[in-house]
Amino acid sequence: MLRTHTCGELRLSDVNKTVTLSGWVQKSRDLGGMTFIDLRDRYGITQLAFNEDGDKDLNSRARNVSREYVIQVTGTVIERESKNKNNPTGEIEILVKDFKILNESQTPPFTIEDNTDGGDELRMKYRYLDLRRNEVRKNLELRHRMAIETRNYLDKLNFLEVETPVLIKSTPEGARDFVVPSRMNEGQFYALPQSPQTFKQLLMVGGFDRYYQIVKCFRDEDLRADRQPEFTQIDCEMSFVEQQDILDTFEGLVRHLFKTVKKIEMPGVPHMTYANAMKYYGNDKPDTRFEMKFVDFKAVTGGKNFKVFDDAEAVIAICAEGASDYTRKQLDELTEWVKRPQLGATGLIYARHNADGTLKSSVDKFYNEEDLKKWSEACASKPGDLILVLAGPEEKTRKAMSELRLEMGNRLGLRDKTKFSALWVIDFPLLEWNDGDPNLLASLAGRWHAKHHPFTSPKPEDYSLLKTDPGAVRANAYDLVINGVEIGGGSIRIHDRQLQAQMFELLGFTKEEAQKQFGFLMNAFEFGAPPHGGLAFGFDRLCSLFGGSDSIRDFIAFPKNNSGRDVMIDSPSEISDEQLKELHIASLINQTAAK
């Protein structure tokens, strides 16, 4: 080893020891006869002292060492005169006897500090330097710990981690697949898995009983800030279970993670139907760190000749606690906020429930104090609260109100990143109508699309609706939501060949297509498939939630940018004609360029 200790471990009790440390020069202070260097590694920072009295040459060499040089020093641990209580090694320093430059460094393009001066783009390009910063390293240490604790928990419950293949078959019923041309099978392609869904179901058919995997998945989507073309799931499946068993097991996992990683005792995770989530929060992943539920104001606002409300399909209110002192200016600004094209509300109505108990609205022309009392009762406002009302088409209004609710949560400080509120959203619809989702192949538009995936079991009590009203069929499907973030979800699966065939038919597959793409699974169902179900958690997102960040990128060692590029290695890139030819493909771009 090029060291006897790390830069994070020496203490007062080590005084007088001769030690060797290796690390990076964090900073250097030249005090004339003395030079001090802060030496950094993953484990901490230790101060080095070079004393001219001891060795003039050593001190002058130390002066020439710059930031991020890699050096190895040998010296004696001594007690520091001015101790630094903020640093675990701050009571000692190393009086250096000898040192060696292991590697020089150019001046980094940004500072390796907690508050760096580097912008996003620059830090992505020099990711290996960004990784030296405490914050980034701590995120990845957290991720490591989360993975270890996930495995510990599941291993104790007899889950087996089984690796499923990465080179599989293209089944573009979900998002787009990434594909891989085969050299040995001319004209054919593998696909990268969007999830190990069918394989984990086959493991259940194979009697594996309890499976998990922390696994990379791939989706060729147009990227948003919190999406990556490759992402990691905690993927799980269980046999001989009902929905409640899965919810219990994985609520246990989440509570175990909070306990071991965050030292937080989580209460039990409540359940909420999809219907109620939409009714009370306008959102299938409500942030339940705060209440501020939707209240249907249709009844309490009707019949007062206020056309905006009377003509609206929906009139919805929320009560923002303690916000009655919002100024006119603040309310005007909030009105502009809801009118932005992204939300598209036509306006915002409000009523102040003043501290003195009086009620005052922006539509006093139509509603007198008596009317407003009904408003107050309907949403249980108290003196000091602010009632906000949106009206318009049902879906659009709910969506806008959901955003407004979250915004008010932010403004009122109700979305504390150190507080966690989890819930299970259950009873999702089985299907949704695809009227041209850009993340799906164009040929799939104008069809029913599986809300979760085509292997999800409808609720038995809704079977009869499959033929008459597919959109009303509820699924045995569930999502775990924490702080308004969808951490993951799953379902009880179909394990009956006939029902699975019916499902494919509903999704617009011909019998031949279904057999060609999923025949292996339907055949497997002929040989004693057990009842089974499972879920998958987005591991990147779970880590970012635990780390208090909105961006999953901060928790991925080498993320890609919004164009799916790795700007550090400059990928994707062109490949040689020799490679293309061996793979039996031609690039249409090259051909066009060559013409």
Added chain:
Amino acid sequence: MLRTHTCGELRLSDVNKTVTLSGWVQKSRDLGGMTFIDLRDRYGITQLAFNEDGDKDLNSRARNVSREYVIQVTGTVIERESKNKNNPTGEIEILVKDFKILNESQTPPFTIEDNTDGGDELRMKYRYLDLRRNEVRKNLELRHRMAIETRNYLDKLNFLEVETPVLIKSTPEGARDFVVPSRMNEGQFYALPQSPQTFKQLLMVGGFDRYYQIVKCFRDEDLRADRQPEFTQIDCEMSFVEQQDILDTFEGLVRHLFKTVKKIEMPGVPHMTYANAMKYYGNDKPDTRFEMKFVDFKAVTGGKNFKVFDDAEAVIAICAEGASDYTRKQLDELTEWVKRPQLGATGLIYARHNADGTLKSSVDKFYNEEDLKKWSEACASKPGDLILVLAGPEEKTRKAMSELRLEMGNRLGLRDKTKFSALWVIDFPLLEWNDGDPNLLASLAGRWHAKHHPFTSPKPEDYSLLKTDPGAVRANAYDLVINGVEIGGGSIRIHDRQLQAQMFELLGFTKEEAQKQFGFLMNAFEFGAPPHGGLAFGFDRLCSLFGGSDSIRDFIAFPKNNSGRDVMIDSPSEISDEQLKELHIASLINQTAAK
């Protein structure tokens, strides 16, 4: 849960309990008034008893249940009259009160037994049924345990598991890459990693100090029995270390695995130079469960007018202990064996060291008893041993003798799969000449090729040879070999930009090519790269070694066949024109077909 207990957990102490079990019908015996069913799940087998006296209808329904049906039963645990001591649940049975068929099953295409009647091809196609067999499941349980223990060991030593990207950049200096066309970056391709090599080095540059990952890697090679296009590595890297530190750390891992998984205390792992491995075993991965080292017979056989030996570049002997009673017929057969085209020896000379101490050779015409005594001394034969000699061109003869040695090891029962002998082979050559390796692109033939990879550090004492005699340069590279199987290997890496540039030049890269493909790594070396090194173990192979199998396929849940096909899901397969078009590529095969 659709059960209160698994099929492996009930014991005499559970008698009189009412329990519910779910599982598969392993077999059923109809004894008229009684039906017995063996119910199987992952955890074991429990006997069910259906008694006509109790419930006639129940018994008659039980009779109609066939092999591999999935059933759920409720009943009382009772003590068995005829106990089965070979089954942990063999002292009890369940007197069934009620049961339900959860799913029916067609008759499986092969029996779900330890000794199945299914051939390889059939079992691959119905892998989900093969997975139900104890043997296959136990292999994957072993794999799970190996992964858990690997992580436990490395976590305790402060290694961080970091996920590196799967969609990377094509750098076809090693084997061929699998590539992935990018939809969003027209005309460009990602590649799947052959290993996370450059990323783990960047993590070291990023100060991560100790990294590991159990990770899928991909190589587009022509497949052999023990190769798969996707395979799993235990991939590791450490900073501020020298070669010995890495050998110690990972010898520790292997010993930990043997101890925890196999309950075997491994002795320390000896080191052997590559030169000695070739000299004594003709092989860089010698099976050291037995000695039978090569002995150079050139000196002791020369000058006796036996032209076969005198004209040969190499004359090499081994001494097969206790094989002097090999019959003439056995020796003739062995001679034919070495003359097969795969080995291509021209013949086999032998000398018996008889039990009475006399020596008798197949070339007595040229060598008298006195001469043979020299043979005996040279290879330390004892009465009862058999000396086998091959002669011919150096490399070919060593290779043939290596095979003969392994064959004799097999025939003499010296290669016991429950015994383990490990060694580190060190000081590998840095380079080898590529005269047309079919696993490399044709354009790379007629060049030096990195024996390990282009990032491996030459031994400092051999730097001077880089320009004068590249083939003689030794690397700081090492392989772990157990029982003649290469489990993995690694090296101390180059961390100096100049040396790395020189290495690329030696490998025939122009400056521009090197910069285009590996510029990011060489740039990283400008910013304080620490000395570092690491290794990777083939996880599939390590598992198969622990499981006592020669085939890695047995330890992969869903393996591919020798054409890289998954015959179960029928992949790779054709993709739609819509997909091809979106990816900006054309299939040359489709085009040809269309003409």
